[in-house]
Each structure stands twice: as structure tokens, then as C-alpha cells.
Amino acid sequence: MTIPEPIKKFITWIQDFDHRILRNEDDVKEKFILPMFHYLCYPEKCHHEYPLKTFKSEKYRKSPENSHIYYIQNDIQQKNTGTSLVFIKVIEPQAAKLNDAIEKYKFYIHQFNPLFFIITNGYDIKVFECLYCYKNELVFDINIDKLKSNDIASKFYDKLNFDCVKNIDNTANILKNTKYNLIEKLIRHHPDLQDVLEKYDFEPCTKREGYRLVVIRKKVAIACNLPKAFGEGNCEIEFSSLILRGLKIDLNNQDILGQLMTGLHTQPDWGCRRFFKQLNKNTFEVYLGKTTLILSELETADLCFCIDGVCQEYKNLIIEFENALETWNFEFVKLSDNWGFILFSVRQELWELMQQFANEFDYTKGKSEWHLFHRKDISIRVSRGIRDHTFILPKLDRRLDLLPNNQINIIYELNDVNLKSIETDKLTLWQQDIGIQGTWTARYTKQWLVEKYIPKVVNYYSAKSQLCEAKLLAKITNHTSERVLITEVDNLKDLAPYLRDIQFWLHIYVENIAATLLKPYYQAYTNLVRNTDSSITGIDYIVGNLRKIEWTNRQEEISNNFTDWKNLSFKHAIDCLDQQVARINNCEYENSLKADLITRTFIWIIENGKISFSQAQLNAAKQALLPLWQESRFEMRYVYTNR
Template sequence: MTIPESIKQFITWIQGFDHHILQNEDDIKEKFIFPMFKHLCYPDKCHREYPLAKNKSGNYDRNYENAEIYFTTDNIKEQNTDTSLIFIQAIELDKTKLNNAIEKARFYSNDCNPLFFIVTNGYIIKVFKRLHYSREELVFDINIDTLKNKDIASRFYNKLNFHVVKNIEKNTTDFLINTKHNLIEKFIRCHPDLQDVLEKCNFEPCIMREGYRLVVVKPKVAIACNLPKAFAEGNCEIQFSSILFRGLKINLNHQEILGQLMTGLYTQVDWECRRFLKRLDKNNFKVILGQTTVILSKLEVADLCLCVDEVCQEYKNSIINFENALETWNFEFVNFSVSRGFILFSVRQELWELMQQFANEFDYTKGKSEWHLFHREGISIRVSRGIRDHTFIFPKLDRDLSLLSNNQINIIYELNNLNFQSIETGKLTLWQQDIGVRGTWTARYTKQWLLEKYIPKVINYYSDKFQLSEAELLAKITNYASDRMLIQEIDNIINLAPYLRDIQSWLHIYVENIAASLLKPYYQAYTNLVRNTDSSITGIDYIIGNLRKVEWKNTQEENSSNVKDWKNLTFKYAIDCLDEQVARINNSEYENSFNADLITRIFIWIIENGKISFSQAQLNAAKEALLPLWEQSRFEMRHVLYILIDKAT
């Protein structure tokens, strides 16, 4: 068969394209996207830039960065959602994981309604076909080198060239897919005998656990999950028993499980607490699972949520147990391209260089003294005697892979999967069994050993040789030590404030509703704790102002007839309002996170600025109510919301 000239030209162009010439996002557009679509026969005048952004409420908005859209027409006035064909988003060259960009492109595609959306970093190319009433179809997941294959390039051209795409009837396609779905649903409901047959196709409910492998099965949904194992990330696969999704397998990685499924566990689907659910009508939900979107019935969603609750609780427990065992909670978690771990402290560059030099001299292959226990692994230091690794130390680098600009090096307790894989291939069945001074060191012990033994040894060893001042070198250490008391040990009310600020920061960026059961004891205990505050407290207008916002949020509008003169409002009025909020939440199943944020701000202000008379019983109740809420906020800020924050940056 003769290959058309237009396809030949496309193949010639892509085979001659060198992606190494791309230096930034502008290059990706000017030297890759625009030429490619020109060879796909898209007229330049059918193209328009599309401004993207994220607004203060956390929702995507405009006027921040640009994507590209191609339309069927070159008439600017007619370039709209009815004529849009392809949405393209270019991302930074060094980003090889495109999940964040895909989610953003999916969001904007819902707004501009193209037939396809594409995400590329100039080398990797992902092309999705939008099926509005079913799931998105990933039609191409390739890179430039793969696309240079003549057959693949031909398929790419035949699928995405302008003359083919512009003739796809998007409205007809959507209508047919939706109609097909509805007809099947109606047909099943109208034939009870068929329902009996289909019920026999349901999965057999069960829960199976073998090591780190967990399988949870409900009649409509099954999830098989590889739980996170020490430092290794987990993943899962979701399947449905419905004939509409027979054969569909949805795979979620570690970030997708945490970012999409972990929020709103054990809540009802009607409460709008779960990030992956969006109600379409009384009986149907739009469900976003990783890069796949499906429409599920309420019954299917109920089974899905039951599976998610079981899997995610175990997933969460695995992460918490890991952090508890390695004593890492008090250290900042960092995750960057070459490594991940926890910041222990920081040192000046010259001290770090001495630490590396000492590790080189005392490699465990060079002697048998008590200090011959190091081995260089790239730029990191491996503390080991060759048989068992104790810990891995890594210097934090900036994005340009140069040392931090202020000449201060963060010392990272590095998470190293190889260490734990070697442990579990030995006689031990659980990596936790190896934790201790003679085995795997915790983050806390590693920090203690570095500061009390290793660094003093390094300074003493080189002090005469290089005429170094011990005092000057020790002064180059910045120790990140927490001065807050443990919640259980607090006896002064002001020491509650740092924990309340953690909770408020969490609530401020939380967008879903929260189960009221988590907040009821918190609202009640802290209202009682601050009840007997001296009425002369400053900032009563701030307190009342936040209470007003809560009231307006709940009533959806300001009732001007009930607005009092703020100058005459007292602290007793504020307590009465807080009591009303306690009564309200006690009769609610869920709470808006905005309300919880405002009420927490009020508690913080009163505790930090008021003279409060409280009993030991009130303080104990406040600590008891605070602990589970703070632990929830700590886990989500560290393992869930950081993923969403990273997507926005």
C-alpha cells in the first residue's frame, strides 16, 4: 500500500526530531508541539492559547500558565466548547511523572470540552480520548523514540490528524454512549429474571491477607492491594463485576491511593467527604480513580467505598507503623528526584566534606577498627560493616543538583529500599525485627549518633591535621529540635496552641467535608475549656467576626435583621455562639472544613490572648479530644495533602 505524502512528511519530521534541543516549556511549544500539529495538518489560525491557574479557594482558575487548544475553525468568534478538538498541556522537562499534569488537563478539558487531551514534557507523550459518559481512554502512552517507529507514527497520524479529528461528531458520540448506558440500566431494571442472572455474576465477598498483600472483595467491587512495605511504596488494582466494566482493571500507584482514596474514610457517599466521588444525580456518581473516570450506580459506589475503607485503613496503618518504628515523626519528610527521607539537622559545607572524607578513609573494606563502618554510595554515606546496613545519610541538594545556596547542607536520614529488601530475604520475616543499635537504626538514634559520636570524632580526627577549631565547626551545626511538649504531658493551656495551629493549617487547605464524629468532642471540649475566660479579652471583634462567618456559611446568606451592634457584643455572647455550634454539630453527620477552620482560629485566639480559668478535668478532656484530631491532621499533611499541594505548584 502506498503511504500518503502527508504521513511520509510526518514520519520524516518526527524521525529527524531531536528532543535534546528542548530547554524549557516555551521550547516544548515552539519547537515540538506547534511543528508536530502543523505536520498533522492543523491550520495555525485554528490554534489558541488557553490560560490556566488556581484561585484562592483551591480551585483551578485562569491567567497563570498556558495550554494550547486546536479548534475546527479559524474564526476566533466560533472557537468555543462546540468546536474544540484537542487540548495540549506542556510541562517541565524534568518532570517524568505526569499524573499531576494529567489531573490538571482533565480538569480543564471538562471546561473546554475537547475530543482529546494531551500531556507532554517534550519526550513523553500521553494522549487521552474523552468519553464523557464512560471512562477516558488512553490511546497513546509513548515517548519520542517510540514515535519514530514508522508504524507507530502512522497510527499516531491516522488517529490525530486534523481531517480525521474535525469530522468526529462529539455530541453524537456523547449521546450514543450515554443512551447506551441508560438503555442497559433500564433494561436490567425491567427484567427481574435478568437481574437474578447478573447477581450470579457478582463477586463472592471475602477479605484475604497474606503478608503485605491484601485483597478485599464485595459483590460489585474487588480491590487487590500491595501494602507499603517499610520504605517501598504500595499500589492497588480495582475491578468491577458489572457487565459494563467487565475486563476493566484500574491500577493506582502510591500517590494516587493517598491523594484520591485516603480522605473521608468510613463516611457515607452523600456526605461529600471523599475526593474521588462526584454525585451526578440521585442514583449515579462520577468516580475518578487514577487516570480513569467511570460512572457508577449508588450500589456500586457503596461497595467501592467499603473496599476502599478496608484497604486504606490497612494502608494507613502500614505507614503509621513504619513511622513509629523508625521514630521519624519529629523530622520533616522530603521527597526529591534522587532520594527521599527525613531532615535530621544541617551543617556547613566544609563540615559535610570532612564527614565524607572520614567515611572514605574508614571504609569497612580498609580495616577492622570500630570506626571502619562506612561505604560511599554516590554522594551519600552508608553506615555498614558490609553484612548489615545501619543507616544511610544523604545531603539534600537543590533542583540544579548543586549544594544549597546558603552553604548549609541538610543531613537526610535516607529511605533505602535495598536495605530492607536484604533484611527480609534473610532469616527475619519482618523488617521491624531488625531495628536496634546492632541492626537498622531509627532516625532518632541516627541523629543522636551523628551529633554525639560521629561528628565529634571527625572534628577530633582532623583538628590537628587541618588546624581546625572545634568550637567553630560545632557552631556550624543547625539542630532542628522541637520544643513543644507531648500532648499527654501538657499542664499549661498555652502549650495546646502549637497543636491547634497544626490542625488549623490542615483545615485551611482541606476542601472536602469532614465527618462530624471527629469534631464533636473537639468542639465540646474546647468550648468548655475557654468558657470561663475573663471578659476583658482583646480582639472580641475578631472572635465575633469568625463566628459570623460560620453562621453565614450555614444559613447561606446574611440575615441583616439579626446583626447586632458589634461594639455591644460581649465574650458571653461569643460563648453562646460556640454553644450553638456545639449543638449544631451534635445534630450533624458531617461538617464543612471552612467552619472547622474558623472555629479553630477562635480557640487559638482565646487561648493565646485570654485569661482563662479552667479545671484539670476540662484540660484533660481538651487533650483527649485533641489527640486523634491532631494525629489525623499530622498524617494527612505529611502523606496526603502534600501530594495535592505539589500538584498546585
């Protein structure tokens, strides 16, 4: 397919552009924005630069910030909110967080009423399509490197070129904005109208039919298709308010897990949820998929209630599937049509023998105890023809780069055959089929392969050829770490791997955390390490972490104060931990950085100290750790990774 000449020129320009030449805001304007819009075919006369005013005084700043607007008209007399096409704000090249700047300029977006809003630092680019009712849809969130792709550059040009944008009919949006502004003013001046509007509220209810869940509050309704096994769900969100009525927001599985799943059952103003932020006491900005909304306090509360109901069930089903099929300890992989888990790796020659054995012992060829296979393409189906036990699939492990003897990952595959008992009207039927006589779990499949099948295969063929049994068996690579279960830990150092999982999760966690999850954890581990030998090494590291929690000084000020506390004893560290326990008992939520520092402290003490503890203290520590670790495990697997 031939690329049109204007698009070809745009692609050539962007692929030749080097963002490293940008040194300041003027460079972003002169060397990036103006050339970009030239290649997007905007006439130079349609460009206008505006000094932005402050919100309060409406006086120009001494050094005013500038915005750039492209209009549909060349005539200066025709440049108004009815003809504005694109509102652009450039910021310093080193400014990393565009989201903070977006909020600052939303006032002006509303004032100029453009079709698109663009904010960029010359490398990162966010493009919003400005719809009615303060709703801005994020249509591009990319950087220069991604924009250099022919496909993305073509889509960018198709969306934002002058001929396309100028032909968008904005009349409907202007009329709707005007109508909504009038409605808002009327409501503010006539509070009694609120009673009239309430008759349009939804009727609250919760309904569940199979894998279909509907949760409704007065202001918000969410209808969700829950996930089956490791499949994907989705949901649709509606609002009852006069301004948002008719708006339907569809969220896919990735949106639900990536945006909505954190901070369940927390208050909107605690900062524990990643899909919105509080603008003022009564207003919240909410991000749902690619849609941004401004909601009232009541609408936000109802939205959170509905999300809690839907996401808790969504989460419960996922955990239920993983628990039942014993898959948590295995790496999750997406196959062409299905899902799977890496059990372990073997040498390619061993896998070929496993396939050969399965083919020779197909259940249609005999009735011995080993005639229980059926080959389908490259996978092996373990079955006697009536009941399927498990499916295993090979996958080349290119990460190991072992040539010519490549490692083959053995995949525990989940497909439509062995999950066919999951029916919408019988939610527990599939669980009843799990067991040695029915569907095998990932853990049992691995055990059976390593302890029975592979030894049988190796023994069978080594007796017929010169194959070295020990050599083949020695190349089995375990992909899972064999940890002592939390509930069975009696050696404190066995707790460290779990604490490290939690610490890593906290380190990347950008939201606050509900204090209810951390209160028993802080208390139990402070008690567990209380009687540590005072000769423990690294007291400066321990106290340093605890001091950082309280200090609000900059890092250089912390360094200057180092000499004041480097000789303190372990008793002082315990005093600091006791203070943190007392503090969190009076908190509703905790900053993830503080929880990270405290966890680092616990890890160091457990790994480096000689600790005297009672069985009661150990039991309390294990009990407090389990729910926190399970939360971190779920979010690291489903929230912070892209499936």
C-alpha cells in the first residue's frame, strides 16, 4: 500500500528528529512543535501564541507562560472558542511528570474549548481529544521513539492533520458545554433543584447470575462479565447524573486489573486508589480506561462502592482458580490461543524422547498403565480417552541461549478441553473435577513428570540405546524456588524471601496503603525482633532507615546529621519501631515508602541478627505476614505486569 506524500514527509521528519537537541521550553516550541504542525499541514497564519493568566488575579505574570493554539480560520477576527482546533502546552525538556502539568492547564482547556489538547516536553507526548462535559479522552500517550514507528506516525498524522481536524463538527459539543454550564449554575443557585434531579438516580441493587455481576448505586452502575478460569473479563460503567447520562465507559481486562484493583475498600480521600486523584474537598478527577471525568464527592463514593463490589469478586475468582490449580509458584505465559505456566526446562533431546514415548504409548494402541497419551500437534495430552488429566506443551527457552542443545520449557497448558466444566450455571463444577482421577493441578503435573514420567522415558530408551541416563536427568532446570510455606516456617531466615517480595512490591507501589493491612504486620515483627543481640552489625543502616521515615529534610541534610546517631544502640532502633507501631495505630493509611523502609529494617535484622523469640511471637508474625504477602503476590502478578 502506497503511503500518501504528506504522511511520508511527516514520517521522514519525525524519524530524523533528535530530541536531545532540546535544551529549554523555547527549543521545544521552535524545534519540535512548530515543525510538527508544519508537517501536519497547519497554515502558519492559523497559529497563535497566548500568554496564560493566573486564576485569581487574572493579571499577566511577569514572565508569563505561553500556550499555542491552532485555529480553523486565518482571520484574526474569527479566532475564538468556536474555531479553536488544538491547544498546545510545551514544558521544559527535563520535566518528567506530564500528569502534574495537565491538571494545571485544564482551566484553560475549558476556556478555549479546543478539539484536542497536547502537552509535551519534546520527548513524551500526551494528546487528549476534548469532549463535552469536561471529559477528555487520552488518544495518544507516547514518546518520540514510539512515534518514529511508521504505523504509529501514520495514525498520529491521520488523527491530527489539519484537513481532518478542521472538518470535525464541534457544534454539538459547544452546544452541550453551554447547556451543561447553564445547568450547573442553576443547581448552584437553586439547591432545591437537587431534589428534582434525584428522581433520575438509579435504584441501588446487586445482582449475580453466573459470571455476570451487576452492582448499582444511586449515581453509578457497573455491569461486569467476570473472568472464567484465566480468561479475561470486562465491564461497562454508567452514571445517572444529568451531565453524564448516556455516557458508557467500557473497560477491558487490562483496564480492570491495571487501574481499578488497588486500594479496594478504602476511602476516596486516602490516596490508595490509582485511578483518580482529589482536586479539592468535593471534586475528584477519575481515569477510567482512556476516559477522564470530573466527579463530585457523592459520585466518587458511589463509584468506589461499585468498583469494590465488582473487583473483589473479580479478584476472588482469579485467586480461586490459581489456588485450586496450584499455579501460583509457576511463571505465567501467554500462548497463541490459551494460557500456560512454566513448570521446568529440559534439554531438547529429552523432550523429543518424551514426545516419542507419548506417541508410542497412545491410549488407542494398548491398555497398559502407560497407554494414557494422545499427541496433538506438538503438545502431549495425558488422558485415557474419557477423562483428560493434563496438557503439556514445549516452548523454546531462548533466554538461556544454549546452542546447539537448546532448553525446552515444559508448559502446563490450560485449554478449552480441560476447562470445559466451567459453566455459567455451575460455578463449582470445575473444582469438583480437580484431583488425581480428574484434572491435574500444575503442582501435581510437575511432580508426576519429574518423578514418574521422565524417569520412565529415560529408562525405557536408555535400555535400547547408548543414551546416558544421568546426563539427561541432570539437565532438568527447576523454574520455581522451593520455599518453606509461611505456615510451616520455624527458622526465621525462611521468612526473609517473603519479606523481600513484600519490600519489592512496596518499592514500586505508588499509592498509599490501608493501615489495616499493616498494623498487625508492624506490631508482630517489632515484637519478633525485639530481643535481638545488641552486637548486630549495620546499626547505622537500621537506624538510618527508621530516621528517614520521620525526617522531611533533603538527603544532604540527612547526611549532615549522620554523625549524631551512628553510634546509637539497637535499643534505640526498637524504640523507633515502637514509635512506628504507635503511629500507624492512629492512621487510616500509610505511605508505601515508609512501609518499604520498615520492611527493609525487618529484613536486615532477621538476616543479620541473633534473635531470641517465643513460639507465640513467631506464630503471630506468620499470621500477620500471610495476608500482606498474598496481596503483594496478586498485585505483582496481575496489576503491575501487562498480560
